Amino acid sequence: MEISYYVDYIKNNVLETPAYVFNCQVLKNHINNIYDIIDEKIHLCYAMKANPFLVPYLDKMVDTIEVCSSGELNICKRFGIPAKNIVFSGVNKTKTDIKNAFEYGVGTITIESYNQFLLINQYCKEKNCEANVFLRLSDGAQFGMNEEVLEQIVKNRKDYKYLHIIGIHFFSGTQKRKININELKMIIEYVNKLKRLYNLEIQYLEYGVGLYVPYFVDEDADRLYDELKEIATFVKDSNLPYIVVFEMGRFFTAICGEYLTTIEDMKVIEDKNYCIVDGGIHHLNYFGQNMAMRTPIIQKIDISILERKSILEDIERKDMKWIICGSLCTYADILARNVLFDKLSIGDILIFQKAGAYSVTETPGMFLSREMPSIYLYEKEHGLTKVRERIPSDQFITNMTIN
DSSP, X not given: OOHHHHHHHHHXXXXXXSEEEEEHHHHHHHHHHHHHHOOTTEEEEEEGGGOGGGHHHHTTTSSEEEEOSHHHHHHHHHHTOOGGGEEEXXXXXXXXXXXXXXXXXXXXXXXXXXXXXXXXXXHHHHHTOXXXXXXXXXOSSSSSBOHHHHHHHHHTXXXXXXXXXXXXXXXXXXXXXXXXXXXXXXXXXXXXHHHHHHOOOOSEEEXXXXXXXXXXXXXXXXXXXXXXXXXXXXXXXXXXXXXEEEEESHHHHGGXXXXXXXXXXXXXXXXXXXXXXXXXXXXXXXXXXXXTOSOBOEEXXXXXXXXXXXXXXXXXXXXXXXXXXXXXXXXXXXXXXXXXEEEOOTTOEEEESSOOSSHHHXXXXXXXXXXXXXXXXXXXXXXXXXXXXXXXXXHHHOOOOOO
């Protein structure tokens, strides 16, 4: 978002920090760019764990929403997401999870183990209901099943009249710097094997693409869609008899989010310049970032533009490199190192780009019992809307009373 857009909101105390701002217009444009690359033989599935706040917007733009817990399912219910649009996944599905999913009427459920298969089949048998299922093939980690177990289910599927195998699911990781077409070729060949040996014809191959998002200043942001174009072209040229579903989370939402945090203190220790912000690593997370060894894209709103004056001593040194630290009492709370600013002052607001994926869900938000940030959505028609107030995290850590 343009810096000028934020200024009036901040001046009028409508926008407070720390905060996330998720730009729904950027999200819409991004999804449209994706649709310009794929065709009707490729569907899109949003892994909502990347950012639950964008579910009601993405539900209107993609084919399905991946849910991995009863909590995420409850969020979908509150947003009124149609059950037919939901794929219920997750490595640990309890009887309660299965009950919740079926009672809501989810469209598809993913089977990640033989025990899950038995639990789901037993539920359907007891309730005399049917289910469409994906069988998840493992990449060697804890998710999914190995080929032997998966094929046992396929081979004996006629014994389980309640379950209909409509797809295969495969995912092998995120932030892949280079898409491995051979991996997708391997999965397609495995699907061919299931057809050849067991006469299994699927409708969907759900593939976790793991596309790379260029987060840092030393990366080429113009290559954002290059890997997608490559894999989409391969799928188109393969002329497969089923739909390939690109399941993604980070790639959909990362670029539409910004994290705003205010400089609260500044100091020089020996030859190092530190600025302390009101946020920190308990709010902001970039995959591949380790102790701020890489620099994200950061913009700055000058306190002078905001027509404010800090009551604290203002160091305001020009053309210096700064270490940006958060408010946590840990050496790990460093957001960026050696960032050059033309000038920097207490009260300036730093805007961290590409914060739309996982920061809101994956960061250690309860560390030090600090507040969780406010959350705002930007829509072209309505402007900036606060959708969550700041939340004191101490109330989640302990609510006990000692007599």
